[in-house]
Amino acid sequence: MNLALAARSRRLLWSLVRPYRVRAVAAVLLVIVDNTTMVAVPLFVARGLDTGVRNALGGNWIPLLLAVAGVTGCALLGGITTFAFVRISGRLSQNVLFDLRMRVFEHVQRLSIAFHENYTSGKIVARLTSDLESLEDLLDRALNDALSAVLSVLTIAVVLVWLDVPLALVVLAGFVPLVYVTRWAQRHQRAGYRRTRGAIAKVVVHFVEVMAGIRAVHAFRREERNETLLAQEDSIYCAANTSALRGMATYIGWARLIQNVSTVLILVFGAWRVIHGHTEIGVLAAFLLYLRQFYGPVDELAQVFNSYQSAAAALERVSGVLEEQPSVPEPAQPRALDRPRGELCFQNVGFEYPARRTQAEEGEGQPIPVLPTFSLTIPAGQIVALVGATGAGKSTLAKLVARFYDPSRGSVLLDGVDLREISDVRLRRAVTLVTQESYLFSGSVADNIRLGKPEATDAQVHAAARAVGLHDFAMSLPEGFATDVRKRGGRLSAGQRQLVAFARVFLADPAVIVLDEATSSLDIPGERQVQHALETVLRDRTAVIIAHRLSTVAIADRVLVLDSGRVIEDGTPADLMAGTGHFATLHTAWRESLV
Structure with a gap:
C-alpha cells in the first residue's frame, strides 16, 4: 500500500x-x-x-x-x-x-x-x-x-x-x-x-x-x-x-x-x-x-x-x-437537449446513499437506503409540492432531479432522456436547484444575479430583478446594483437574499426548478414577498417544491406526501385537504398554529 x-x-x-x-x-x-x-x-x-x-x-x-x-x-x-x-x-x-x-x-x-x-x-x-x-x-x-x-x-x-x-x-x-x-x-x-x-x-x-x-x-x-x-x-x-x-x-x-x-x-x-x-x-x-x-x-x-x-x-x-473520480460522471456521448419542455419521469427508481469515506481516507461504510423502488411522472409545466416528515426522502428526490446523485436503480428522465445521457452544461441550463441557504458570493448584486447567465446584459439583469420584486430595493442601495453584498450576502436580509436567488433563476430561464425549503427561514412579511416572486418565477415551468410551510404548497398543482421514501398520498392541494389523510392532518395542525 x-x-x-x-x-x-x-x-x-x-x-x-x-x-x-x-x-x-x-x-x-x-x-x-x-x-x-x-x-x-x-x-x-x-x-x-x-x-x-x-x-x-x-x-x-x-x-x-x-x-x-x-x-x-x-x-x-x-x-x-x-x-x-x-x-x-x-x-x-x-x-x-x-x-x-x-x-x-x-x-x-x-x-x-x-x-x-x-x-x-x-x-x-x-x-x-x-x-x-x-x-x-x-x-x-x-x-x-x-x-x-x-x-x-x-x-x-x-x-x-x-x-x-x-x-x-x-x-x-x-x-x-x-x-x-x-x-x-x-x-x-x-x-x-x-x-x-x-x-x-x-x-x-x-x-x-x-x-x-x-x-x-x-x-x-x-x-x-x-x-x-x-x-x-x-x-x-x-x-x-x-x-x-x-x-x-x-x-x-x-x-x-x-x-x-x-x-x-x-x-x-x-x-x-x-x-x-x-x-x-x-x-x-x-x-x-x-x-x-x-x-x-x-x-x-x-x-x-x-x-x-x-x-x-x-x-x-x-x-x-x-x-477521486466524480460519482456522477459526464456521459461519453451526450444526447442533445436543445429545447427542454420539463417533463420528469422516475422509472423504477431506488436510491441508497453510498456512506463511504473518500479514497484519500481509509475504510468504507455501508450504503444507507433512502428510497425504495418507485415510479412517478411529472408532466411539463406542473408544479409539484413534496410534503413529509424529516427524513422522508424529499431532499433526496430533489437531488436526483438535479442529478447531484444518480439513482442506485432505475432512471430519471427529462423529456424522455435519461439524465445520465445529458451533458452537465445542458442539464444545468435545464434544471436549477434553489436551497434555503440562497448562497451569495462576495461581489455586487448584479454579479450575483448574473450567475444564472454570465453573458446577460445590465438590462436583462434589471428585468429579472424587476420580475421578482427586487429592483426597487436594489436601486435604493448606496451603489445600486453595483453594491457589494459582502461575504455570503451578509449585507442583505434572508428574504432579500432569496429574491436575489430567484432573480438569478429567472435570468437562467430553466425548464425545471427545484426548490428545497426555499422559504423556511423567512418571517411572515418576507415569506409573502418571496411567495409573490415565486409565482412569477415558476410560471410556465415544471417545479418540484420541498416545503414544511404549507403556505408554499398552495401554489402547487399537485401534492405528493412522502413517508420513508414512499408516496403515500398524491393529489391536488384542495382534494387532499378535503380528505382525512396525512396531508389533511398536517394542514389542520398548520392552520391551528397560526391562530
Whole structure:
C-alpha cells in the first residue's frame, strides 16, 4: 500500500514538472557547473601548495598565480551559476505549485456532491495550504540542496580516489554505517510525517468549522469547549512533528559523529603517510578540505530528507484527492437537449446513499437506503409540492432531479432522456436547484444575479430583478446594483437574499426548478414577498417544491406526501385537504398554529 502511494505521488510530481522539463534540465546543468567549480577549488589549492609555492621559492610565480586565478575563477563562476539557478528554480517551483493548486481546485469543483458531503472543506483547505507549503519548501530549496549534495559526494569520491586511494578508502568506509542510519531514518520519518499531515488537516478542519459557525459559537458559549478540542487536535500534531524531528535529530547526530571520526582518522593516517613520503602535504590539505565538502552535504541531505518526507506525505494526500473520480460522471456521448419542455419521469427508481469515506481516507461504510423502488411522472409545466416528515426522502428526490446523485436503480428522465445521457452544461441550463441557504458570493448584486447567465446584459439583469420584486430595493442601495453584498450576502436580509436567488433563476430561464425549503427561514412579511416572486418565477415551468410551510404548497398543482421514501398520498392541494389523510392532518395542525 505504501509503495503504491509513493508511486502515485511520483507520477503526480512528474506530471507537474514535465511541462517545464527544459527549464528543469537547465537548472540541473547549472547545478553541475556550480558543483564542478566547488570541487575544483581544493585541487587548485593542492596545486598551489605542492607546485606553486615550490616554484615561487625558486623565482617562478606563474604556477602559484595560475592556482590563485583558478580559485578566483571558480568563485566567480560559482556565484554566477548560483544566481542563475535560484532564478530558474524559483520560477520552476512557483509554476509547478501554481499548476498543482489550480489542478486541485478545478478537480475538486468538478467532483460530485457525494465527495463534498464526505470530505470537509477544512480538509480541502489543508490540502491547498499546509500540504502545498511542504511541497514548496522541497521545490524552492531542498531539491537544489539534494542535487548539489549528491553530485558533491559522487564527484569528490572520484577525486579522492584519484588523489590517494588508501586515504579515500578511509573516507568511504564511513558510508557503511551512514547507509544503515539513513534507511532507519527513512522508515521512521515517513511514518511520522504521514501522521503530521493527517493531524494538521484535523486542526484546519476544526478551525474552519468554528469560524464558519461563529454565530452559534457565541450564541451557545462554545468558546472554551472549542479551545479544548483544538488543543487536543493540535497536541496530536505537535507530538507527530516532535516524533519526526526526533528522528531527524538522531540522523544528523550520527552523521556528524561519523564525519568527525573520519576527520580524525584522515588527519592521523594522512600525517603518517606524509611523514613517510607516501603522499604530498598538498594532497593531505586537499583531503581535509574535501572532507568538509564530502560530509557537509550529508547535513544538507538530512535537511532535504526532512523536507522530502514531509512533502512526500503531503503529495500522497494531494494525489489522493486528485485520484477521486466524480460519482456522477459526464456521459461519453451526450444526447442533445436543445429545447427542454420539463417533463420528469422516475422509472423504477431506488436510491441508497453510498456512506463511504473518500479514497484519500481509509475504510468504507455501508450504503444507507433512502428510497425504495418507485415510479412517478411529472408532466411539463406542473408544479409539484413534496410534503413529509424529516427524513422522508424529499431532499433526496430533489437531488436526483438535479442529478447531484444518480439513482442506485432505475432512471430519471427529462423529456424522455435519461439524465445520465445529458451533458452537465445542458442539464444545468435545464434544471436549477434553489436551497434555503440562497448562497451569495462576495461581489455586487448584479454579479450575483448574473450567475444564472454570465453573458446577460445590465438590462436583462434589471428585468429579472424587476420580475421578482427586487429592483426597487436594489436601486435604493448606496451603489445600486453595483453594491457589494459582502461575504455570503451578509449585507442583505434572508428574504432579500432569496429574491436575489430567484432573480438569478429567472435570468437562467430553466425548464425545471427545484426548490428545497426555499422559504423556511423567512418571517411572515418576507415569506409573502418571496411567495409573490415565486409565482412569477415558476410560471410556465415544471417545479418540484420541498416545503414544511404549507403556505408554499398552495401554489402547487399537485401534492405528493412522502413517508420513508414512499408516496403515500398524491393529489391536488384542495382534494387532499378535503380528505382525512396525512396531508389533511398536517394542514389542520398548520392552520391551528397560526391562530
